[in-house]
Amino acid sequence: MAYSDKVLDHYENPRNVGAMDKNDTAVGTGMVGAPACGDVMKLQIKVNDAGVIEDAKFKTYGCGSAIASSSLLTEWVKGKTLEEAGAIKNTQIAEELALPPVKIHCSVLAEDAIKAAIDDFRKKGGKTPDAAQESA
Amino acid sequence: MSTIQLPIYLDYSATTPVDERVAEKMAGFMTRSGCFGNPASRSHSFGWTAEKAVETAREQVASLVGADPREIIWTSGATEADNLAIKGAAHFYQKKGRHIVTLKTEHKAVLDPCRQLEREGFEVTYLDPEPSGLLDLNKLEAALREDTILVSIMHVNNEIGVIQDLEAIGNLTRARGIVFHVDAAQSAGKIPLNLSALPVDLASFSAHKIYGPKGVGALYVSRKPRVRLEAQMHGGGHERGLRSGTLATHQIVGMGEAFRIAGEEMDAEAARVLELRDRLWNGLDAMEEVYLNGDLEHRVAGNLNVSFNFVEGESLIMALKDIAVSSGSACTSSSLEPSYVLRALGRDDELAHSSIRFSIGRYTTAEEIDYTVELVKAAVNKLRELSPLWEMYQEGIDLKSVEWVAH
Numbered sequence: 205m206a207y208s209d210k211v212l213d214h215y216e217n218p219r220n221v222g223a224m225d226k227n228d229t230a231v232g233t234g235m236v237g238a239p240a241c242g243d244v245m246k247l248q249i250k251v252n253d254a255g256v257i258e259d260a261k262f263k264t265y266g267c268g269s270a271i272a273s274s275s276l277l278t279e280w281v282k283g284k285t286l287e288e289a290g291a292i293k294n295t296q297i298a299e300e301l302a303l304p305p306v307k308i309h310c311s312v313l314a315e316d317a318i319k320a321a322i323d324d325f326r327k328k329g330g331k332t333p334d335a336a337q338e339s340a
Numbered sequence: 341m342s343t344i345q346l347p348i349y350l351d352y353s354a355t356t357p358v359d360e361r362v363a364e365k366m367a368g369f370m371t372r373s374g375c376f377g378n379p380a381s382r383s384h385s386f387g388w389t390a391e392k393a394v395e396t397a398r399e400q401v402a403s404l405v406g407a408d409p410r411e412i413i414w415t416s417g418a419t420e421a422d423n424l425a426i427k428g429a430a431h432f433y434q435k436k437g438r439h440i441v442t443l444k445t446e447h448k449a450v451l452d453p454c455r456q457l458e459r460e461g462f463e464v465t466y467l468d469p470e471p472s473g474l475l476d477l478n479k480l481e482a483a484l485r486e487d488t489i490l491v492s493i494m495h496v497n498n499e500i501g502v503i504q505d506l507e508a509i510g511n512l513t514r515a516r517g518i519v520f521h522v523d524a525a526q527s528a529g530k531i532p533l534n535l536s537a538l539p540v541d542l543a544s545f546s547a548h549k550i551y552g553p554k555g556v557g558a559l560y561v562s563r564k565p566r567v568r569l570e571a572q573m574h575g576g577g578h579e580r581g582l583r584s585g586t587l588a589t590h591q592i593v594g595m596g597e598a599f600r601i602a603g604e605e606m607d608a609e610a611a612r613v614l615e616l617r618d619r620l621w622n623g624l625d626a627m628e629e630v631y632l633n634g635d636l637e638h639r640v641a642g643n644l645n646v647s648f649n650f651v652e653g654e655s656l657i658m659a660l661k662d663i664a665v666s667s668g669s670a671c672t673s674s675s676l677e678p679s680y681v682l683r684a685l686g687r688d689d690e691l692a693h694s695s696i697r698f699s700i701g702r703y704t705t706a707e708e709i710d711y712t713v714e715l716v717k718a719a720v721n722k723l724r725e726l727s728p729l730w731e732m733y734q735e736g737i738d739l740k741s742v743e744w745v746a747h
């Protein structure tokens with residue numbers, strides 16, 4: 205399968221790989237996908253008091269397009285408000301990376317991941333780290 | 341390392357380069373300065389010399405597999421040989437019964453003709469192999485019925501390289517008068533095969549898996565006991581009516597030469613390839629969470645099929661762009677489905693997804709293997725750094741207990 209230059213670039217030099225403390229109340233964690241389906245994305249955002257995403261990290265088990273989709277997304281969400289980040293559409297990701305039709309699901313997964321991370325952050329906002337644990 | 345040419349070819353089970361000796365021989369059977377005649381032309385020397393070349397090749401192929409030359413039928417490859425054997429035998433013997441037994445890990449060239457026969461009203465039992473990839477003879481015996489007319493079990497599996505016990509299987513079928521077909525595309529020239537001493541009735545061969553050209557193969561049709569087939573290709577009545585069509589002299593000569601060379605060099609080559617395979621496995625097995633797919637003992641020398649837990653197969657192939665390997669079978673790697681062969685062994689989808697088949701051959705060097713080991717280690721480590729599953733594994737989380745949001 206031929207990959208676009210942008211996919212290859214993100215795959216070879218993935219941005220923002222890593223993990224943040226999922227018990228930190230400023231951190232929202234979204235984990236989507238399933239190993240049996242061939243892709244799992246974990247996306248984490250760190251949100252400041254103004255509701256702006258200060259930092260984002262990801263880890264992805266999946267094909268090159270899945271890795272690129274999540275890597276790109278971490279770049280995009282940094283500096284955005286939760287509303288702005290939650291409005292990112294999979295089609296924008298697919299277009300930017302020139303994903304072929306069989307890889308569109310990777311961009312869908314990335315959209316799901318940021319939504320799940322935002323949800324997680326909102327759900328545990330202000331709560332103690334302990335109470336937030338099960339959602340991680 | 342600087343002498344290594346990239347990418348490194350480690351996909352000899354998909355196909356092999358034509359041996360230079362073979363190519364040279366073939367070149368003499370195409371142009372007007374060579375022998376271009378139609379082997380079926382009976383009225384002039386052009387035809388006679390072509391026929392002679394075809395018959396020499398038939399002897400060469402027969403000799404490698406312990407057959408009588410009269411038992412070899414030329415085809416366009418193992419796919420056609422499988423089709424002719426399975427559909428041909430089923431159609432010929434359908435008055436005796438309409439039940440066929442095969443294995444879930446067969447090549448598509450066997451499974452698809454079986455599916456077609458099912459559409460025609462035949463009944464097919466697809467046996468599960470053991471987790472090792474080998475067939476449990478008790479399960480085979482239990483599946484045989486009064487109306488079973490055909491059993492098709494491959495010799496060497498193309499994905500995992502495991503070798504089935506043809507003698508034991510054939511003893512079961514022969515005692516019951518059931519036709520036994522063997523897809524031997526991956527075994528001919530790699531392990532000894534003496535059909536005259538085996539209870540095998542039909543066997544399929546391909547030239548391009550053993551340094552011959554693509555597009556030519558053969559079907560062995562036993563004479564003692566005599567096995568009958570219904571032709572699938574009708575026309576001028578070539579190959580004793582079993583397979584019409586002008587014989588592709590240059591291809592056939594190439595197959596003959598490839599099989600002749602294999603006969604001479606097989607023992608030494610298999611030993612050398614095995615050493616390289618062990619070197620590769622020892623290198624890879626030093627990593628954590630690496631699983632071998634298929635039995636190690638009953639396995640052809642050139643094949644190593646390995647799953648790397650917590651990394652995904654397609655991204656791994658991408659990271660391994662300097663080596664030409666396949667994830668599952670070459671025929672299926674354009675789809676996103678995990679290998680049906682590994683699934684049939686009972687491998688988790690995750691492990692099936694992350695499998696790589698390395699196949700080693702005539703031109704592989706120790707340097708290439710060492711380079712490959714380092715490359716794979718670096719790629720797997722990089723992808724594991726990226727993998728949330730690896731992170732969870734490191735934290736001691738049982739991935740089976742996690743409720744995944746499937747999509």
Ligand SMILES: Cc1ncc(COP(=O)(O)O)c(C=O)c1O
Pocket residue numbers: 353354416417418419420447449494496497498523525526545546547548555556557
């Ligand atoms: C076991 C097996 N059977 C059949 C085939 C098909 O052979 P051919 O390409 O000659 O049609 C192959 C190779 O793809 C194979 O590995």
